Amino acid sequence: MNQTEDRRPRHPRRHRTSVLSATLALGLTAAAQAAAAGTELAALEQAAVSQDLTLLSLEDLMRIEVTSVSKRSEPLMDAAAAISVLTGEEIRRAGARNLAEALRLIPGVNVAASSAQSYAIGIRGFNSTSSDKLEVLVDGRSVYTPLFSGVFWDALDTYLPDIDRIEVIRGPGAALWGANAVNGVINIVTKPADETLGTRLDAAAGTQELGYIGGRSGSRVGERGALRLYGQAREIDRSERADGSDAQDGMRFRQFGFRGDYKGERDGLTLSGDFHDGSIRSVTIQQQPATSDLLGAHLLANWTRNDIAGGRLSTQMSYAHSDRRQPTVFAEVRDTLDIDVQHDRVWGERHHLTYGLSYRDSQDRTGAFPDYVIFFAPAERRLQTYGVFAQDQIALAEALTLTLGSKFEYNDFTGFEFQPNVRAGWRLSPRLFTWAAISRAVRTPNRLDSDIAIYCPPPDGFPPVCGPGAFRIGNPDLESEKVHSLDWGLRAGLSEHMTVDLALFYNRYTELRSTETDRPFGRFANELDGHGYGSELIFNWQLLDTLRLQASYAFLELDIDASGRSTDTTTPATWEGSDPHHRARLRATWQPLPAWSLDGFLRYVGRLDAYDVPAYTELNLRAAWRPRPELEFALAGSDLLDDRHPEFGRNTATSFRSEVERAVRLTVGWEWR
Amino acid sequence: MNPRTLLRNGLLVLLLAGAAMPLRAAELPEYKLKAAFVFNFVRFTSWPPERLPDDGSTIEICAAAETEFVNALREAVTGKSIGTHPLRVREVAPGDDTGSCHVVYVGNRSDAGRILAATAGRGILTVHNGDSASRDGVVRFFIDDRRIRFEINAGAATRESLQLSSKLLSLANVVSL
Numbered sequence: 001m002n003q004t005e006d007r008r009p010r011h012p013r014r015h016r017t018s019v020l021s022a023t024l025a026l027g028l029t030a031a032a033q034a035a036a037a038g039t040e041l042a043a044l045e046q047a048a049v050s051q052d053l054t055l056l057s058l059e060d061l062m063r064i065e066v067t068s069v070s071k072r073s074e075p076l077m078d079a080a081a082a083i084s085v086l087t088g089e090e091i092r093r094a095g096a097r098n099l100a101e102a103l104r105l106i107p108g109v110n111v112a113a114s115s116a117q118s119y120a121i122g123i124r125g126f127n128s129t130s131s132d133k134l135e136v137l138v139d140g141r142s143v144y145t146p147l148f149s150g151v152f153w154d155a156l157d158t159y160l161p162d163i164d165r166i167e168v169i170r171g172p173g174a175a176l177w178g179a180n181a182v183n184g185v186i187n188i189v190t191k192p193a194d195e196t197l198g199t200r201l202d203a204a205a206g207t208q209e210l211g212y213i214g215g216r217s218g219s220r221v222g223e224r225g226a227l228r229l230y231g232q233a234r235e236i237d238r239s240e241r242a243d244g245s246d247a248q249d250g251m252r253f254r255q256f257g258f259r260g261d262y263k264g265e266r267d268g269l270t271l272s273g274d275f276h277d278g279s280i281r282s283v284t285i286q287q288q289p290a291t292s293d294l295l296g297a298h299l300l301a302n303w304t305r306n307d308i309a310g311g312r313l314s315t316q317m318s319y320a321h322s323d324r325r326q327p328t329v330f331a332e333v334r335d336t337l338d339i340d341v342q343h344d345r346v347w348g349e350r351h352h353l354t355y356g357l358s359y360r361d362s363q364d365r366t367g368a369f370p371d372y373v374i375f376f377a378p379a380e381r382r383l384q385t386y387g388v389f390a391q392d393q394i395a396l397a398e399a400l401t402l403t404l405g406s407k408f409e410y411n412d413f414t415g416f417e418f419q420p421n422v423r424a425g426w427r428l429s430p431r432l433f434t435w436a437a438i439s440r441a442v443r444t445p446n447r448l449d450s451d452i453a454i455y456c457p458p459p460d461g462f463p464p465v466c467g468p469g470a471f472r473i474g475n476p477d478l479e480s481e482k483v484h485s486l487d488w489g490l491r492a493g494l495s496e497h498m499t500v501d502l503a504l505f506y507n508r509y510t511e512l513r514s515t516e517t518d519r520p521f522g523r524f525a526n527e528l529d530g531h532g533y534g535s536e537l538i539f540n541w542q543l544l545d546t547l548r549l550q551a552s553y554a555f556l557e558l559d560i561d562a563s564g565r566s567t568d569t570t571t572p573a574t575w576e577g578s579d580p581h582h583r584a585r586l587r588a589t590w591q592p593l594p595a596w597s598l599d600g601f602l603r604y605v606g607r608l609d610a611y612d613v614p615a616y617t618e619l620n621l622r623a624a625w626r627p628r629p630e631l632e633f634a635l636a637g638s639d640l641l642d643d644r645h646p647e648f649g650r651n652t653a654t655s656f657r658s659e660v661e662r663a664v665r666l667t668v669g670w671e672w673r
Numbered sequence: 674m675n676p677r678t679l680l681r682n683g684l685l686v687l688l689l690a691g692a693a694m695p696l697r698a699a700e701l702p703e704y705k706l707k708a709a710f711v712f713n714f715v716r717f718t719s720w721p722p723e724r725l726p727d728d729g730s731t732i733e734i735c736a737a738a739e740t741e742f743v744n745a746l747r748e749a750v751t752g753k754s755i756g757t758h759p760l761r762v763r764e765v766a767p768g769d770d771t772g773s774c775h776v777v778y779v780g781n782r783s784d785a786g787r788i789l790a791a792t793a794g795r796g797i798l799t800v801h802n803g804d805s806a807s808r809d810g811v812v813r814f815f816i817d818d819r820r821i822r823f824e825i826n827a828g829a830a831t832r833e834s835l836q837l838s839s840k841l842l843s844l845a846n847v848v849s850l
Contacts, residue, residue, distance in 0.1 A: 053701070053709035054749050058717075058844055061709055062820060064701055195702075430766030496764055545751050 080403060080425035080435035082170040082489050082503035082536065084108065088163045088191070093589050093599050095622040095636035095667070096160065097209055100153050103186065105587065105601065107552035108170045108503075108536045110579055112605075112613075112648035115249040115658040116208070116239040117154040117280060120578075120648045123170050123184030124505065125532050125558045127578045129648070133443055133481075135173060135181035138188045139272060140340075141300055141318045146362045146383055147332055148448040149180055152324065155294050157255055157276065159214050159230040161200055161669075164191040170536065171487045171505055172421065172441035176354075176389060176405060182441045182483050183507075192270070193218055193226035193261045198673035202232075206665030208638070210235045227260040238281060239658040240644060242651065247658035248289065253278035268304040273297070284328040285373050285462070292326040311345020311353075330374040331367030336360065354405075355390040364447065369455035369470055376451040377472060383447075386410045399427040413445040414480050431493035439487070442480040449513060450476045454521045466520055473515070475524040484508045497542040506533045512560065512575075514568040527568060530560030530575075546591040554583045577610030597624045608648070611657075616645045632669045639663060706821055707814060708745040711778055711800060714812060715755055717838040720775060724796045728757040733773055735765045737788050738780025746778070776800065779810075796833050808850045811835065826850050 053061070086106050096102040100119040104111040112120045114129050122131045132149035135142065138158065144151050166188050173185035196218040204212040214232030221227050231254070238250035257274030277295040284290045300318040318338045325331040342356035362383050366376040391405030406420035421439035428434060451474040458468035489503040512528035534556035541549045556579050560572040585603040592598060601620040607613060619641050624634035639645065639662050649657035715732060725732070732755060736743050743764050750760040763774070767784050771777050777792050779785045779801040789809035792799050801810040806826055811833060813824045825845040830837055 053705060054712040054753065056709060058710070058713045058841070061706060061713065062822065062844065064706060064820070430768040493766070545747050 080401065080423040080437065080489075081173070082108070082487060082505070084168045084170075084501075084538070086166045086168075088161065088165060090589070091160055091163060091166075093597060093622070093624075094587070094601060095599065095620070095634060095638075095665070097204075097212070097665070098160075099156060099158070099166075099188065102160070102163075102166060103168075104603075106166065106168050107538045107550075107585070108554055109168055109184075109186075110554075110583065112608075113658070113660050114648040115247060116236050117249060117251040117253075119153045121151070121153060122579065123168070123186075124507065124534060125183065125556055125579050126575055127648075130448075132446070133180065133182040133184075135185045136188075137186070139190055139270075139300065140187075140302065140316055141298065141320070142338065142360075143320075144180060145322070145332075145334065146336070146446050147334070147364065147366075149443060149446045152294070154251060154253075154280065155276065155278065155296055155322070155324070157232070157253065158188070158190065158257070158274070159216055159232050159255075161202065161214075162190045162196060162216060162228070162230060162259075164189045164195070170503065171437070172419075172439040172483060172485050176391060176407065180443055182443045182481070190259060190272075192263075193228045193259050194220070194263070196228045197226065198671060200669065200671040202667065202669045204665055204667040206636075206663055208237055208239075208661060208663035209665060210237050212667075221260070224264055225260065225262040227258065229256075229258050231256045239661060241656045242644075242646065242659055245656075247656065248283050249281055249658055251278055251280040266306050266308075268302075268306075270302040271300065273299040280326075282326050282329075286328070290327045292324070292329075294322070294324045296320070296322040309343065309345065310347075311343055314340075314342045314344075316340045325367065328371070328373060330372050332364055333366075334362060334364040336362040350395045352393040352395075353391070354393075356388070358385075358387040358389070360385040366447075369453075370457055373455045373457075375453055375455055375470075376447055376474075377453050378451065381447065381451070383412050385412075385444075401425045409444075411444045413450060413476075413478070417442050417444060417480060433491045435487075435489050437485075437487040439485045440482070441485070442482050444480045445478045448474065449478045449524055450474045471519060471521045473519075473521050473524060478513065478524055479511050479526045481512050481526070482510045484510075499540045501536075501538040501540075503536045504533075505535070507531060509560070514562060514566050514571055517567045517569070522568075525566070525568075527563045527566035528560055528571060528575075529563065530558065530572070532556065532558040548589050550587040552585055556581060574610045577608055580606030580608060580615070582606040595626045597626075598622070599624075605647070611646075611648060611650055613646050613648065616647075617641055618645070630670060630672050634667045634669075636665045636667065637663070638665070703816075703821070704739065704742040705745045705749075708742060708749040710814070710821060710823065711746060711776065712749050712753070712760075714798060714800065714841065715760070715776060717841040718798050719836040719838075720798075721796055721834040724775060725758060730758055731761050732758045732775045733761050733763055734776040734778065735763045735771055735774035736778040736780070737765050737767060737769075737782070738778055742778075742780060771795075771797065794832060796835070798833070798835055799829070806848050806850055812845075822846065824848060 084106050086102060090105065091102045094105050096105065100111055100121060103109045103121060108123060110122045110127050112127065114120050118129060120127045120129045120131060123134060126133050130148045130150040136144050136151050143156055166186065169185040171184065173181040196216060197220065199217045201215040212234040216228050216230035218226060218228035233254035236251045239247045241247050253276065255274060255276035259272040262269040275297045280292040282290050282292040298318060298320040302314065302316040304312060304314045306312050320336045323333045339359045340356060342354065344354040347353050365380045368379045369375045387407055387409040389405065389407035391403060394402045396402050403423040406418055409417045419441050421437060423435065423437040425433065425435040453470055453472040453474065455470045456462055456466035456468055461467040486506045487503065491499065491501045493499050509530045511526035512530065514525050514527035515522040516525050534554065536554045538552040539550065543549055558576050560575045562568045562572055583605050588600045590598045599622045604617045605615060607615040618639045620638045621640065622634055622636040624632055626632045639660050642662065644659040644661040646657055646659045651657045711734065734746065734750065736746055747762045750762055753760055765771055767788055771792055772795055774797055776798045779788050781802045785801055785803055786807065789799055789801060789807055793809045799810045800812045801807060802814050803810065806813055806824060809829065811826055811829045815822050815824060823845050825837060825842060825847050826849065827847055828849040
């Protein structure tokens, strides 16, 4: 399941905004220092101040090293999938506070805040705080938990200035990424260490995120290596409910990590690791204030060798540990080992082959009753997954490419699973590209599906919810959820400055998980079927060299039905109403003066029928001033159009949801070499 | 030398080494550097009079390349002129008419040969990134020891009726195909 970033169709980072980054300015400062001895100092200084490289002579230019040498890149428009890329520069310009806020900027990703620190994130439906139909990768490392096949977004963090790009594929990506990539793949890629030399510090204070401090330091190690260290800490304020009461949330979080890269003649080696811990305000089952604790760490090693067996061999191994405890509610300690091997090569004149093996071993220990009301039986379990995959990208003609691929996976719950896909991409003209795909993907059962149970303590249980006793909801005999999907898309350059990207999809779902009501807390079964269809339309418009607009619209319709023998009367309506039918947004980045930038993000989100969340329109604005190339101040406002609004979750007599408040934030960033 | 002096000098050496580190390597992303190189190539190239008929004629730089390069190029040349000639950047795709271009930059792509062939004999300064010299390419970028170098195909420059300044030639590897 862990894949390196190279397995997907290659495509360049797109629409890097036309602002010279701080790195450039700093590089120039360094260039000025380095070259000061022999050349015209004045010109160099002028170049550094104005951030304009064309002021340098050819001799000076020839003295500067390049940070990364990209050997292969393909035209932007030629990926046969619904794919969007958000660059690190765009994340910075938008003033995103965390990964979830960054994902919100990407068309087709549905991000809804469910509390001060947690989010429901989905693609093409089934949104939930425990969304289980997405594959999420950080530098090729799969980060969803086998506990519920979703991501604890409050525990997934990285120093945002280190992010190179986030790629999102909407629709099944299972042929390459494996089970769980049913509705989409989110691939977060950090920069190699040699692109983050020097030191950077960021600090922020605001009304929602009370305080933040983060920084990194990167340096060369020998001739071919580089290493960076980073660290960050944040404190998020509690949020409020609709009645103005304290929502019992908020969090403190800190993280330290590193990434080292070595680039040899034939070999590339990457090592990365992090440690993080946090504490979250929460409540016990008796509604008493409590603190949940989380802790995690990972180590990753990736070795890539070129020119071996006619292609490139990539081997990646990662180990992750996580520990999460919410007093009286649940606890999970997990250790996961992933090993992936991939080879890709060109074969003959027409074939580009990618194939490999994957193995995952994940062991957990979960909190048992009577200490925790949500528990898993058995309390400890080891799950292993073995996979092989192969893909052939065939150039049928100069303008026509066919991709055939499948992943075959063996898991401990349902045994053997296959997930094939067929894709075709056709370049109709230099400015027009169309593609289509047919796929089958599965979501394999997880610990929650199989083993979850509820404990209601004696003598009374939780009146009127349950009497005393332990009730198993999970079903060890559950089958995989399946999707068969049709995708079609079109990308066109309308003019030199305007592109449009349209994607349409139809998904047929079978054997979705239902909750049968023949037991006090229900019992999982596979009694739901349904279909979903929708579209995503994205316009990019470079209006001026200094002004860029992106407008997007997403439509989604889900229709889920219980089978004739099912007793589940609520889940279909929940899924049909967990995502808005209509979403629209407009993003603008503008650099009115060299030292000033203005960014706006306006979004409309339709109502959620399942949770009685009304439709809302919100606006984020950010103004940044760069008095010196290495220094930037910014003032950012988020959710400015309402005092507060709900985005996700139930609001009933027994369950109160947090609302998102209007927030302002002041940040300073300082980078030097 | 007594041990204390040794220790003090050792520390001094370490401190100096540390201080010298950030001064050693000046580094920038490849595409930004290449954009600045292209601007300089225009400075040191003379086109035949019919390609720039009057003083106000615009020099058009066309690029079939990665978006990040095109953006960097736009940013590098916006508002600038060479002599009396304003500069303009246009993104082109394979098959587009490049007849009005004065420079055609071809990124790292598989159809580079075809794009270069389409420009031949039209008075265009072509800049490409191929692995080896091309008959149809005038300037070729390559990378040596992490630094950008360029090679000039004097034969192609002659066929395109371009005059390249001696300064440019002196910094390049010159070949003739």
